[in-house]
Amino acid sequence: GENVEQHPSTLSVQEGDSAVIKCTYSDSASNYFPWYKQELGKRPQLIIDIRSNVGEKKDQRIAVTLNKTAKHFSLHITETQPEDSAVYFCAATLDQTGANNLFFGTGTRLTVIP
């Protein structure tokens, strides 16, 4: 089955700096890679995703890049703000009807220092 590794487990940055979280996956058939953000005491929420036919996707201050050859993908947050402080999870799956589940990384706790 799929194995997703995520690094680092914790990350502290000064407000305004950039943050990068990296994930690797093992199954070359995986083709959908979402990122979830979980603020303290709240539910995880999908913040951005990328499919394997795309190398990069941006949404305002967040972006995700995918390197299919190397089987890794990354989340980039620019101009970080205190409200970006949360745990971020990457995930991978084979995105098709009937696919069973999403394989999650172990999470990165991001702290943005004001």
Next chain:
Amino acid sequence: DGGITQSPKYLFRKEGQNVTLSCEQNLNHDAMYWYRQDPGQGLRLIYYSQIVNDFQKGDIAEGYSVSREKKESFPLTVTSAQKNPTAFYLCASSPINRVGELFFGEGSRLTVL
């Protein structure tokens, strides 16, 4: 907020007791899931269901049971056979053709005393 509702939010149980966690969604999603969240271990799949009256084991199904009698509902029972049940449990749903786009409930924190 609406969408997917879990209850109770906090639950305490004594060892040897079964407990049932409720999960209800009004998003008309076909697929529903139960995840367990432990510190440093991410989200691990317990059970999932893609259609009423059918469900499949996930990675850590031992000691848990589920039912899917209605599309809207996917309750999870934590049985006394689960050796380490203290955890945060998250229910989620997704459209059947977008299985990676999960909508989560707010979670249920179970503590075994």
